Amino acid sequence: MSVKFRFSSIADMLQKHAQNRSDEKCLYYPKKNQSDSYASLTFKQFNEVTNHLAKRFSNIIHQKETNKNPVVCLLANSDVDYLLTIYALFKLNVVVFPLSIRNSDAAIKHLLEKSNASYLFYSKAFSSVATTFDSIINLHQMEELNISELLDYKESSFKPEIDTDEIDRICIIFHSSGTTSFPKPIRLTTRYLFGWFESFASEMDDRFWSDDDLVLLLLPLFHVAGFGTTFIMFYVGGACGLPLGDIFPPTPKQIIKSIEYTKVTKVCTVPLFLQQLLRLLKEDENNGFKMLARLRFVLSVGAACSPDICKQLTEHGVKLIIGFGSTETGFILVSCYETNNKDQWQSLRKLKGRESNLSFLPLDSDNQIYELVVNSQDPFLAPEFKSKKFYSIGDLFKEEPVGSGNYTVQGRADDILVHMSGEKTNPLPIELAIQQCPIVEHAVVLGHQRLHCSVLIELNSKETSKLEHSQIEKQILTAVENANTNAPAHSHIAPTLIKILPLDKHLPVTNKGNILRKQVYNEYHSEIEQIYEQFLNQSNFNSNHAHDNQQESWTKKNICDYLQETVAEVLHKPIENFNDHSQSLYHLSLDSLTTLQLRNKLCQKFGFLDQNIIFEYPTIDALTDQLFAIVNNQQPRQSDDPQHYQQTEEIIDKYINLMATHTNRKRQITNSDHLRKRIFLITGANGSLGSQTLLQLLNKPQVTKIYCLLRGPDAHNRLRADMELRKQDTAVLDDKTRIIILSTNFDDDQLGQTTNIYQQLQREVTDIIHSAWKMDFNLTINDFDRECLKGLYQLLKLAATS
Secondary structure (H helix, E strand, O other), rough: OOOOOOOOOHHHHHHHHHHHHOOOOOEEEEOOOOOEEEEEHHHHHHHHHHEEEHHHHHHHHHEEEEOOOEEEEEOOOOOHHHHHHHHHHHHHOOEEOOOOOOOOHHHHHHHHHHOOOEEEOOOOOHHHHHHHHHOOOEEEEOOOOOOHHHHHOOOOOOOOOOOOOOHEEEEEEEEEEEOOOOEEEEEHHHHHHHHHHHOOOOOOOOOOOOOOOOOEEEOOOOOHHHHHHHHHHHHHHOOOEEEOOOOOOHHHHHHHHHHHOOOOOOOEEEEHHHHHHHHHHHHHHHHHHHHHOOOOEEEEEEOOOOHHHHHHHHOOOOOEEEEEEEEEEEEEEEOOOOOOOOOHHHEEEOOOOHHHHHHEEOOEEEEEOOOEEEEEEOOOOOOOOOOOEEEEEEEEEEEEEOOOEEEEEEOOOOOEEEEEOOOOOOHHHHHHOOOOOEEEEEEEEEEOOOOOOOEEEEEEEHHHHOOOHHHHHHHHHHHHHHHHHOOOOHHHHOOOHEEOOOOOOOEEEEEOOOEEEHHHHHHHHHHHHHHHHHHHHHHHHHHOOOOOOHHHHOOOHHHHHHHHHHHHHHOOHHHHOOOOOOOOOOOOOHHHHHHHHHHHHHHHHHOOOOOOOHHHHOOOOHHHHHHHEEEHOOOOOOOOHHHHHHHHHHHHHHHHHHHHOOOOOOOOOOOHHHHEEEEEEEEEEOHHHHHHHHHHHOOOOEEEEEEEEEOOOOOOHHHHHHHOOOOOOHHOOOOOOOEEEEEOOOOOOOOOOOOOHHHHHHHHOOEEEOOOOOOOOOOOOOHHHHHHHHHHHHHHHHHHOO
16 A cells, blocks of 8 residues: 655645644643643744754764664653653654553663664653662753744754655654563554554544644653654644643643633543543532534544443543554554444454554454454555564454444453553562562462552462561562562552452363463352452541541651651652652652552551542642641541431441341252252343353252343343343343243342242242442442442341242
8 A cells, every 4th residue: 555645744734834834723731830821832833942952952863873774762751841852853864662651670771672772861750760770871861842932933943854765764662562581672663653643544534633623642752652643633634732730740720721621622632531520520510521522523432441430431422432452552542433323342343544554353263352463555554564374463353244344353362461551560570579589479460451460379288388477468568569570660569459269269271371361260269359459448537447547646747757668668769759749649659559648658557548549749849738627627538427326327227227127037948950950040140240150050950940130121122232232142032941031129028929939939048249339439329329339238138038
């Protein structure tokens, strides 16, 4: 496929826009020292500022450099200075390599060496990391840019250097997770970057990205999709916007304020930010969702977006589009946005600009599961992957419905974990590091489609028999901490996300000792869910237990001292690093994982605290003032509502009294044949968990009958429809002697059944599985009682009399 590009080079693109669109805005960014409002640059200003910077950088690079195209690495926060630096370096004919600030020191060293980098440009915030590499690379600490001053300079005489083969020159490197211990550098050409726009040719009548768009970018610039979106908008002559705030990532409130900027037409983000937004949007449901619904679309990339998030957005009129691709390929698939079906986000199709070079190859004899591959002749494939006939993406798909050309993602062919943030973790080196501990037999790192990693550990029974329980825990904790050292920050495992299995439990492995991951998820599903539930809700647990919040003992000074000590402990850094109490903790490497750990520790001391307290008060000084106000009752806790406490106590008392008046008439079963047979009662069989449970039970010969209780009328048809929607086998429902489907009413003492049927349940049921539980955390206390607790009580009563 031959593609005629609009420009001959990146410098040519910026120069022509500066001439032909001189007064049109191309970039919106937070004002310096006034980060809650926007400043902007026109194409002419952007070109001129990057010319001045290129001239400045040329004095640093070329006076030492003999290599024609040296690699220049960047280590800094994603802000306007970072973006301007990248485009300025493009004009010097160098290869730019943005490094993730979440990489470990060992990973950065590996990338510097593998890319044969000549320079490391870094900001002051990362000087302690950068200076550890002064023996292997030229260092340059970047000054904070004064953009206004640069604009006041007279027009630059700088002329960009352009290669004759500029289109196919390596101009930038991004790194992916790879399949080795460290991230892998992926070298990309100017052709590849131009392909980010050309891949969307013919989409929306060539208006998927247009010159009247202002796209808000909620992705870091060291992420290929983050930088690539800026490039698309500059290519087409549109504008991009960086989120408001002093530092990336922005808080949910800053995201909303950024979106409220009336000129924003589209948003490009990862699912994590959409999840964080939902809570705030629901506070003002009428206006909150309208703000997103007015956009032309919201594009979610980088990771799978949960069905719950997608449904909530689309049901409120938000045009949600899912983009799919990789660092090696760029965008290649997109959700079926043309249809009016609100569930269109579930299916992906080939981008029209790439479809001729994409193939779905069947992996099994039934042609049900497909592997997506890219033809090596694809003009936008990264050059190092063109040596073989095909390049495999590594993800698996299913065509639904068959023959439609629409596909749903089934998972990854390899073991890479894709987090909700879009970041990826290679679990193998972490597992190997943990398994170096002599008391560890096997370890499996988990975290796919979750925000953080966790680990299940199987102990070596022989080695652990020599140790006390406290010694075992200490050795395991040390092993995990050592593994964290060489892992990127987003892959770190918190102590509360470590699960040590009992000695009689074993992880499923092959004969060669390789972990069978899918089997792990199946066998230890409940344990995995419990790990994350306890971690995410630990602070709520702590608030129900005694804590050290004694009003008279807390002064501002000892709160401040305690915060400095605790932050140092959580981040595993010397306490002296945090002497500047006015500095943002996020500048000092606090991230989402350590934020949760820090909040959990604070809740142990101060009781329940708002989930966003550290995001809203990110310095030790600000957090000290807020905590001091809370302990002195000058500032309310968000959920500290006495009326809710009173209602909760009344509900608890109600059920205690009900149970006290209930006579336990449990029968003694003596029929040994009956003991060998199991008759189940399941609630919520029309849910994803309940339907899977139903199918699993039907595979067990000892299960002779299953009662399915569903809320509301027409239970049988609703269950069938929900199973069809999940592509499950509905033929099992035809065996009406083994599956009995009943409509239920949990408010009723007999669960909405006649006396005869209820007594039949009492006689026959041996097991109850209750999965009809409302997972809506916005329910009021009384709603929770009506929707959940009442039904639980009725089932307990049934169990007690069966």
